[in-house]
Every structure is written in structure tokens, then in C-alpha cells.
Amino acid sequence: MRNVLHIVVSILMWLLFGYYWYVVGRRQIDLASLQSVAVLAGFTLVGIVLTLLWIAHNRKLARRNRRLAAPATPPEAYAADHLGRERAGDDLATLKAAPTVVVRLDDEGRKVCTAATGRGA
Numbered sequence: 496m497r498n499v500l501h502i503v504v505s506i507l508m509w510l511l512f513g514y515y516w517y518v519v520g521r522r523q524i525d526l527a528s529l530q531s532v533a534v535l536a537g538f539t540l541v542g543i544v545l546t547l548l549w550i551a552h553n554r555k556l557a558r559r560n561r562r563l564a565a566p567a568t569p570p571e572a573y574a575a576d577h578l579g580r581e582r583a584g585d586d587l588a589t590l591k592a593a594p595t596v597v598v599r600l601d602d603e604g605r606k607v608c609t610a611a612t613g614r615g616a
Contacts (some may be wrong), residue, residue, distance in 0.1 A: 508542055511535075576606055584608040 504590030506589045519528055522591040576577050580600075584607045601607050 508538065508570045510537060582608060584612050 512535065515531050518531045540616050571587060573582055575581055581604075583601070583605045590608055595611035597609050597611050599607050
């Protein structure tokens, strides 16, 4: 929605800009023409100031939220799987380093994960 609003405001500003150039071009330079130029310059100045304020606002938000840094990685839960079954077997670091991991259920319903020693285990 914000992008649509920006586009609409930009189009309206350009139409106003073009209208005032039309007004200035059709008239001889007199007080009314100078007023039109002053209004045009005022709108242009307001547009520039609002743009600079918007940029400053976004930079302030970025500094406060530290969006440039990657978020901290949450610790991996290894005690149970997503279905709530208890896990057993090798530790997580060993399983991550293993080329192959064998997963099975034991008689008690626990998920047992072990690092395989060779390929195709």
C-alpha cells in the first residue's frame, strides 16, 4: 500500500510541476508568473525536505534495529523430535560431521540416530 501511495503522490507532484510550467510559459513575466514560480519552488523544496526526512528516519530505524547484522541462531533442540519422541544415540556434533546417519526406532519408541562408519550403511 505504501508503494502505491508513493507512486500516486509522485504522479500528482509531476502533474502539478507540469501545470505550473504551463502557466509560466503562457504568461509574460509579471507578478502572477513570479508567484507561480515561487509556489513551484516551494513545492519542490517541500518534496526534497520530506524525502530527506524519510531517509533520515529509515537510517535511524536501521541503526536502532541493527537490521544489517544477521539474527542470532537459536540453539537446536536435540532431546526430542518434532513429534515429541525422545532421541537417543550419538551427539549432535558427531551426527553433523558424519557422511551418513542411520535413524531407527527402538523397542521403547525412542528415535535412535547413529553415525554410520562407511558409505551405504
